[in-house]
Amino acid sequence: MHDVEDHEGTLVGMSESRAPYDEQQRAPYDPMPHGPEEVGVGPWEGEWPAGDQWDPELLRDGDRRNVVDRYRYWSLEAIRADLDTRRHGFHVAIENWQHDFNIGTIVRSANAFLAAEVHIVGRKRWNRRGAMVTDRYQHVRHHETAADLAAYLHALPEPVRLLGIDNLPGSAHLETMELPRRVCFLFGQEGPGLSEGAREVCDGTFSIAQFGSTRSINASAAAAIAMHAWIRAYADLESADGGVWRG
Ligand SMILES: C[S@@+](CC[C@H](N)C(=O)[O-])C[C@H]1O[C@@H](n2cnc3c(N)ncnc32)[C@H](O)[C@@H]1O
Numbered sequence: 303m304h305d306v307e308d309h310e311g312t313l314v315g316m317s318e319s320r321a322p323y324d325e326q327q328r329a330p331y332d333p334m335p336h337g338p339e340e341v342g343v344g345p346w347e348g349e350w351p352a353g354d355q356w357d358p359e360l361l362r363d364g365d366r367r368n369v370v371d372r373y374r375y376w377s378l379e380a381i382r383a384d385l386d387t388r389r390h391g392f393h394v395a396i397e398n399w400q401h402d403f404n405i406g407t408i409v410r411s412a413n414a415f416l417a418a419e420v421h422i423v424g425r426k427r428w429n430r431r432g433a434m435v436t437d438r439y440q441h442v443r444h445h446e447t448a449a450d451l452a453a454y455l456h457a458l459p460e461p462v463r464l465l466g467i468d469n470l471p472g473s474a475h476l477e478t479m480e481l482p483r484r485v486c487f488l489f490g491q492e493g494p495g496l497s498e499g500a501r502e503v504c505d506g507t508f509s510i511a512q513f514g515s516t517r518s519i520n521a522s523a524a525a526a527i528a529m530h531a532w533i534r535a536y537a538d539l540e541s542a543d544g545g546v547w548r549g
Contacts, residue, residue: 342366343374355380368434382439385416392532393462393486394525395421395451397500398428402491404522406432411522413440415529421486423448423500432522448488448500455486462486466504467528468496469518473509476528481535487528489521
């Protein structure tokens with residue numbers, strides 16, 4: 303299978319190109335990825351609510367997007383602004399040398415767990431297919447090299463440590479280590495794993511324990527485990543606003 307570009311300039315695998323992913327069809331009313339089409343809510347009934355967060359088109363036509371109920375009928379900009387008020391202290395970074403299909407699904411998990419920012423290292427264009435539009439609610443930055451990413455993180459007003467995630471010799475164990483609160487998780491690609499350049503600039507690496515015969519788990523699965531380890535350590539599950547995180 304080789305990469306081709308769809309009409310949006312997004313690289314997709316050859317087999318996916320037969321069913322081109324139409325950004326326009328979903329935008330900005332991204333549908334649910336699975337299940338019946340008629341999900342979400344129909345047109346707003348009764349007098350429209352007042353406030354900047356409401357999207358007139360959604361109020362008029364209904365909101366079928368894959369968003370938690372709390373954000374029904376909110377504009378994309380209003381949702382992103384609200385998320386900005388309570389983003390978590392961890393960042394997520396992914397090496398992008400081969401347009402790895404996992405990148406999109408990692409971005410989706412980064413949205414679900416509310417990462418501060420997402421960083422793409424290497425090639426600028428990345429395969430958005432698995433992101434299911436979640437990238438629009440995130441701050442996604444591009445860095446040419448892992449060294450550029452490390453420099454960016456270290457220069458933030460509250461510096462962020464860059465930890466590589468890979469099952470490399472000498473890696474710490476996620477299961478027993480204390481995760482830093484201000485941290486960026488850097489994931490490698492299927493096949494090569496973390497590049498040499500990335501390993502050199504990381505402030506450390508850690509691995510996720512495995513017990514079977516496979517050398518590694520899928521990068522996106524590893525990313526979800528790492529992010530959730532941070533959630534277990536630091537997230538405020540009660541949230542000041544009556545548990546907004548539950549949607
Ligand atoms: C398929 S793995 C790469 C290959 C792997 N280094 C190997 O020896 O075969 C792709 C990425 O998933 C993540 N990953 C997979 N399994 C992992 C594990 N057990 N611990 C930490 N990261 C893992 C890492 O970010 C890695 O760079």
